[in-house]
Amino acid sequence: MGDLLADLADAVDKSGILTGNDIGPRYTDTRGHGPAGAPACVMRPTSTAQVSAILKLCHDAGRPVVPQGGMTGLVGGGTPNDGDVVLSLERMNAIEEIDPVGRTMIAEAGVVLETAHGVAEESGFVLPIDLGARGSATLGGLISTNAGGNRVIRYGMTRQSVLGLEAVLADGTVLTSMNRMLKNNAGYDLKQLFIGSEGTLGLVTRCVLRLQPKPLTTSTAFVGINDFESVPAFLALLDNKLGGGLGAFEVMWSEYYNFVRDRCPTLKPPLSPEYAYYVVTDALGSDPDGDKDRFDAILEMAHTQGLIQDGVVAQSDKERDELWAIREGAGEGFRTIAPIFTYDVSMPITAMDEFASRSMADIEKEFPNAITLILGHLGDGNLHAVVAVGDGSDTAHRKVNDILYGIIRDLGGSVSAEHGIGIEKRDYLDWSRTDAEVSVMRMLKQTLDPKGILNPGKVI
Amino acid sequence: MGDLLADLADAVDKSGILTGNDIGPRYTDTRGHGPAGAPACVMRPTSTAQVSAILKLCHDAGRPVVPQGGMTGLVGGGTPNDGDVVLSLERMNAIEEIDPVGRTMIAEAGVVLETAHGVAEESGFVLPIDLGARGSATLGGLISTNAGGNRVIRYGMTRQSVLGLEAVLADGTVLTSMNRMLKNNAGYDLKQLFIGSEGTLGLVTRCVLRLQPKPLTTSTAFVGINDFESVPAFLALLDNKLGGGLGAFEVMWSEYYNFVRDRCPTLKPPLSPEYAYYVVTDALGSDPDGDKDRFDAILEMAHTQGLIQDGVVAQSDKERDELWAIREGAGEGFRTIAPIFTYDVSMPITAMDEFASRSMADIEKEFPNAITLILGHLGDGNLHAVVAVGDGSDTAHRKVNDILYGIIRDLGGSVSAEHGIGIEKRDYLDWSRTDAEVSVMRMLKQTLDPKGILNPGKVI
Numbered sequence: 001m002g003d004l005l006a007d008l009a010d011a012v013d014k015s016g017i018l019t020g021n022d023i024g025p026r027y028t029d030t031r032g033h034g035p036a037g038a039p040a041c042v043m044r045p046t047s048t049a050q051v052s053a054i055l056k057l058c059h060d061a062g063r064p065v066v067p068q069g070g071m072t073g074l075v076g077g078g079t080p081n082d083g084d085v086v087l088s089l090e091r092m093n094a095i096e097e098i099d100p101v102g103r104t105m106i107a108e109a110g111v112v113l114e115t116a117h118g119v120a121e122e123s124g125f126v127l128p129i130d131l132g133a134r135g136s137a138t139l140g141g142l143i144s145t146n147a148g149g150n151r152v153i154r155y156g157m158t159r160q161s162v163l164g165l166e167a168v169l170a171d172g173t174v175l176t177s178m179n180r181m182l183k184n185n186a187g188y189d190l191k192q193l194f195i196g197s198e199g200t201l202g203l204v205t206r207c208v209l210r211l212q213p214k215p216l217t218t219s220t221a222f223v224g225i226n227d228f229e230s231v232p233a234f235l236a237l238l239d240n241k242l243g244g245g246l247g248a249f250e251v252m253w254s255e256y257y258n259f260v261r262d263r264c265p266t267l268k269p270p271l272s273p274e275y276a277y278y279v280v281t282d283a284l285g286s287d288p289d290g291d292k293d294r295f296d297a298i299l300e301m302a303h304t305q306g307l308i309q310d311g312v313v314a315q316s317d318k319e320r321d322e323l324w325a326i327r328e329g330a331g332e333g334f335r336t337i338a339p340i341f342t343y344d345v346s347m348p349i350t351a352m353d354e355f356a357s358r359s360m361a362d363i364e365k366e367f368p369n370a371i372t373l374i375l376g377h378l379g380d381g382n383l384h385a386v387v388a389v390g391d392g393s394d395t396a397h398r399k400v401n402d403i404l405y406g407i408i409r410d411l412g413g414s415v416s417a418e419h420g421i422g423i424e425k426r427d428y429l430d431w432s433r434t435d436a437e438v439s440v441m442r443m444l445k446q447t448l449d450p451k452g453i454l455n456p457g458k459v460i
Numbered sequence: 461m462g463d464l465l466a467d468l469a470d471a472v473d474k475s476g477i478l479t480g481n482d483i484g485p486r487y488t489d490t491r492g493h494g495p496a497g498a499p500a501c502v503m504r505p506t507s508t509a510q511v512s513a514i515l516k517l518c519h520d521a522g523r524p525v526v527p528q529g530g531m532t533g534l535v536g537g538g539t540p541n542d543g544d545v546v547l548s549l550e551r552m553n554a555i556e557e558i559d560p561v562g563r564t565m566i567a568e569a570g571v572v573l574e575t576a577h578g579v580a581e582e583s584g585f586v587l588p589i590d591l592g593a594r595g596s597a598t599l600g601g602l603i604s605t606n607a608g609g610n611r612v613i614r615y616g617m618t619r620q621s622v623l624g625l626e627a628v629l630a631d632g633t634v635l636t637s638m639n640r641m642l643k644n645n646a647g648y649d650l651k652q653l654f655i656g657s658e659g660t661l662g663l664v665t666r667c668v669l670r671l672q673p674k675p676l677t678t679s680t681a682f683v684g685i686n687d688f689e690s691v692p693a694f695l696a697l698l699d700n701k702l703g704g705g706l707g708a709f710e711v712m713w714s715e716y717y718n719f720v721r722d723r724c725p726t727l728k729p730p731l732s733p734e735y736a737y738y739v740v741t742d743a744l745g746s747d748p749d750g751d752k753d754r755f756d757a758i759l760e761m762a763h764t765q766g767l768i769q770d771g772v773v774a775q776s777d778k779e780r781d782e783l784w785a786i787r788e789g790a791g792e793g794f795r796t797i798a799p800i801f802t803y804d805v806s807m808p809i810t811a812m813d814e815f816a817s818r819s820m821a822d823i824e825k826e827f828p829n830a831i832t833l834i835l836g837h838l839g840d841g842n843l844h845a846v847v848a849v850g851d852g853s854d855t856a857h858r859k860v861n862d863i864l865y866g867i868i869r870d871l872g873g874s875v876s877a878e879h880g881i882g883i884e885k886r887d888y889l890d891w892s893r894t895d896a897e898v899s900v901m902r903m904l905k906q907t908l909d910p911k912g913i914l915n916p917g918k919v920i
Contacts, residue, residue, distance in 0.1 A: 101692045102808045102841065146645050154704070157643060160620065175896045181806040181841035183617060183877040185606050185656055186885070186892040187919055188901045192652035196645055213700045232561045240673045243746030244614070244704030286703030290750065346641040348562045381562065381641035417643040425646070432646040436635045440908075441648045447907040448900075459647055 004061045005041060008085070011053040016091075018042040026071060027086050033076030033424055039066070042086040048166060048174055048205040051087065055203065055453075056172030058085050064456045067199035069141025070112065072133035074344070075422025077145060077198045077458055089140045092205060098123045103211040104163060104180050109140025109204050116209075125211035128155035132328065140204045146196030148418030153379040154247045154284060157418070159195045161210050167194045167202035170449040180208050193444070198420050199455040201448045215284035218247065219295035222323040223302075223311030224275030228353040231277050234307040235379050238281060241298045247282035249379040250327050253356055254278070256373040256386075260326055263333030268322050270312045279308075279378075280327050327375065337371055339392025341400050343385040347413030352383060355407055362403045363387060367396070382417035405431050421459045429460065464521045465501060468545070471513040476551075478502040486531060487546050493536030493884055499526070502546040508626060508634055508665040511547065515663065515913075516632030518545050524916045527659035529601025530572065532593035534804070535882025537605060537658045537918055549600045552665060558583045563671040564623060564640050569600025569664050576669075585671035588615035592788065600664045606656030608878030613839040614707045614744060615672060617878070619655045624668035627654045627661075630909040640668050653904070658880050659915040661908045675744035678707065679755035680780040683762075683771030684735030688813040691737050694767040695839055698741060701758045707742035709839040710787050713816055714738070716833040716846075720786055723793030728782050730772045739768075739838075740787050787835065797831055799852025801860050803845040807873030812843060815867055822863045823847060827856070842877035865891050881919045889920065 009017050018024070019041045028036035040063075045051045058065045068078040068088045080086050089110035097106040100123055107116060113127075113134040120127040129142055131149035141147075143165065147158045155161065164179035177191050194202050225231055231251055239246050257278045261269045271278065285291035295313070302308045314320035334340055347355055356374040363370045367389035376383035387400050405415050405428045415421075415428045430438050441460050445452070469477050478484070479501045488496035500523075505511045518525045528538040528548045540546050552568035555576065559566075560583055567576060573587075573594040580587040589602055591609035601607075603625065607618045615621065624639035637651050654662050685691055691711055699706050717738045721729045731738065745751035755773070762768045774780035794800055807815055816834045823830045827849035836843035847860050865875050865888045875881075875888045890898055901920050905912070 099808065099810065101696075101810045104808075146649070148643055148645075152642065156620070159649075160616070169900075173896055173899075175900060176894055177897060179874070180808050180872070181874060181877065182612065183608055183806045183837070183840045183842045184874040184892075185608075185878055185880050186874045186876045187881055187889050187897070188657050188661075188904060189606070189619075189652060189655070190897055190900055192649060195649070197648050201648075213696070213703075215703065216700070236561075236673070240676070241746050243673075243675065243744065284703065286701050287754065290754075294747065294750075346643045348559065348564075348640050350559065350561045377643070380643045382643045412640070414639070414641060414644040414646045416646045417641065418645055420645050421647055429647050432644075434636055436633055437637060437647070437650055439633075440629075440635060440650055443907050444648060444904075447903050 004057060004063060007057050008041060008043060008054060011057065012043065012045055012050050016044050016046065016050065018044070027068060027088065028080065029071060030076055030079045033074065033422065034079050036079050037082035037084065039080040039084045039086040042088055044088050044091045046091045048168065051168045051203060051205050052172040052174050054087060055168050055170060058453055059171045059451060062451055062453065064453050066455055067144070067203050069110070069138035069144070070133065070136035072137045073141065073145060073422060074419040075424040077420055077422035077455070079423060081457070087203065089138060089205070095119050099180070100124070102180055105209045105211055106178070106206065107139055107209065108206050109138060111139045113137045113139065113142060120211050121214070124214060126214050127161070127209060128212050129158050129161055139207055143195055143204050143207060144197065144199050145420040148377070148380070148382065150248045150250065150377065152377060153249055155212060162191060162195055162207060163210050164208035165191045165194060165204050166206040167204050169202050170451065170454050175202065178206065178208050193448070196420070198422060198459050200445060200459050201454065215247070215286065217285040217288055217291040218320065219283040219285065219291060220280065220314040220320040220323055221299055221311050222270050222278065222280045222326070223308040224271045225277040225279060225307070226275060226309050228277065230307045231279065231378060232349050234279065234302055237302055237307060238283070238298060242283050245284050247284035249279065249281045249377070251375065251378040252278040252327060253374040255360070256375045259333055259371070259373055260330050263336050264330050266332060267325050267329060269326055270323065271310050275309060280323055334386060337388040339388070341387045341397055343387070343404055344417050344419040345383055345385070345404070345408050345413055345415060346381045346417035347408060347411045349378060349381055351411040351413065352378065355383065355411055358407050359385060359404055362407065363389070363400060366399060366403065401428065408432065423458055426459065464517060464523060467517050468501060468503060468514060471517065472503060472505055472510050476504050476506065476510065478504070487528060487548065488540065489531060490536055490539045493534065493882065494539050496539050497542035497544065499540040499544045499546040502548055504548050504551050506551045508628065511628045511663060511665050512632040512634050514547060515628050515630060518913055519631045519911060522911055522913065524913050526915055527604070527663050529569070529598035529604070530593065530596035532597045533601065533605060533882060534879045535884040537880055537882035537915070539883060541917070547663065549598060549665070555579050559640070560584070562640055565669045565671055566638070566666070567599055567669065568666050569598060571599045573597045573599065573602060580671050581674070584674060586674050587621070587669060588672050589618050589621055599667055603655055603664050603667060604657065604659050605880045608837070608840070608842065610708045610710065610837065612837060613709055621670050622651060622655055622667055623670050625651045625654060625664050626666040628663045628665055630662070630911065630914050635662065638666065638668050653908070656880070658882060658919050660905060660919050661914065675707070675746065677745040677748055677751040678780065679743040679745065679752060680740065680774040680783055681759055681771050682730050682738065682740045682783045682786065683768040684731045685737040685739060685767070686735060686769050688737065690767045691739065691838060692809050694739065694762050697762055697767060698743070698758060702743050705744050707744035709739065709741045710836065711838040712738040712787060712835040713833070715820070716835045719793055719831070719833055720790050723796050724790050726792060727785050727789060729786055730783065731770050735769060740783055794846060797848040799848070801847045801857055803847070803864055804877050804879040805843055805845070805864070805868050805873055805875060806841045806877035807868060807871045809838060809841055811871040811873065812838065815843065815871055818867050819845060819864055822867065823849070823860060826859060826863065861888065868892065883918055886919065
């Protein structure tokens, strides 16, 4: 290892390698998705050529490399083991180009999402990838995990915003696929290999992202609904009448809404607690003169058709933020019931109510005082669950996992909708994927990383 | 071979295998993208299990297998060589399920696109993959080539409409990835391997497709523009003001428009011939009361801003069809200048005018009487060229290829935007892709099809 460390130090400038006590908490703070070991060193390259040199050295030495972005992942994808080489892209943070005609952004992998948002906005566009961790999540991490978020229903997952990328393979080969066009059918679409594979097939160093026109209006409603069938029917009505403008559609089961009422004193739940389901929805529009009236008319239609029973429409940005805080800002409540286990699963929409009721019932059978809260991105088939059973042990965690993922398996769903597999869900991968699928994943891993040095132990 | 043929016959019913004179022209008519050899037999399986059995037999025997869909491809992707086993999916043509809540269609690969359109429409949705060959192109072929078309600007390439698929690998392994959710980050997204790889990595047998809400209105305009900079500026204005409703944006250089005026007596060019560029554009809307006025107002704004100089708006479906026929129905004119060479290339939008002028000039230098017509999907970065040089020989074809693809290479574009590589563009693949990219493509091919039996000689 002495030789490798010396060679690695030679491959970068003085600030490009950290060892021993210089390794700050940033590189081992896994936000509970650990435990992290002590890495041999942290490499902080400033160029693709340096990433290539580092990987070549580690490949020759058979040394595991753990790539890190903003360290905001939720499944331990960046968690190092003892002796690993951590490769942080944090210093590759240049936005290289904005093409306002082709509407593309070219950037390095370490750019923080919020920075990219700002640059896109200054140019009159939006970069539609968005999620709560925008202040620290990096483009490379978002691509490597194919991140989702609240705008997926309008703009798709991160995969859909990536036109091209550059990745470095395990042996240091630089694979530059910086396509800038919406259409390119010249051979296999190699970039797909590196989107969502969590750094196990190659390290993303640069990317070409698709920008979108900035919406001119946002209309937000928060509604109460009595029966589950009306929830997707309301979604369909909005989608039909908004003509591509539906920007978010988030559902909360009543248990969650009432939890917020009871446990989140700083939030302002706008509706009475009697409904079975609550939905917050955004319409993104381009007609400042007419969008508000049209949105109100659609809601009125939904009410007349009996799809929604009550609702409020935000009259200001402040009111919009308050409505969205019901969905996104329940942290203060969660802290009162800690420890909690959180889930990110997907399933056909028609199976969602069964998932929710079976989850609550089955967990309560095992843990009579359990609190199970269900909410999520209904339009994308993606729900989140927050579960507290008064016991944060691994044994309890595994029991709840087995219950929830067992239901997901029965319903033909996925154990990871948007967070990825990392280390946390690795044991459950084959609950959502067939043996043949896992076997082909292993073939790809073996082909692209025959020595298994890239983020070992993650995903598969 | 006798043994293999006998075994193949045993794997299917009596109509499942064709040999000798029973092999109809359907299986060798490559529409000029040949020449086709004489296949040993044509297999017409009716189930994934039969496809698996056929591939296993051919794999064991090392016999090449050429998959065929509707045989409407434009690069010879389905062209067989002497002695190949043709595998036609034509009898796997069931639509298995429509889920109106999850908005998905599950279908077999041999379903003809137009049939799928009809079933989607009956259920109140659209399947947004669309192109001229809709009456014969099959879902499996569209997926295998990642087909484009006129609605890409609104709904993306075929890739974007595929939620899940089932593919059979070279050795007969059935890989079922019939995901129905918009979000699934459980491990590698294997379906991407089979989308756009033209049957060289596996055979698509079934798929889950995403349906979209049916637009309630379509507004169509045909406009004339004086300078190239105004073309993408007009596109941006439409995109900003239509809020996700831009349905098509097709540009024609004046040489094409005037060719239509001169050589297509059944078409009705609506504008005078003086403009440098012509655009036909669709807006898809959801507000029958207001969409027309809004569309007219946007066009008026474009005119006031000097982005467009003249234009007409279709007042009926008949007028819309007539306007679109200028873009799509010039076959009668092309026949008067046959033989023609056709091209499908992509490049950054800012490079398009240079591509067009250099193409015309460089081809004319080599062939003084050449006719070079440029048109295409500007918003997607995708142009088509139609070239007639009064000589249909392979030598002339290659000369024109070298000129056009050379310009594309200079401009950082792609030799195939939407048609694929097949046999026709194989020699030019590395004009658009780096050595490292081609090398990773070969690694994938070697991993998934080590004996090279799947559509050999195509793509790479």
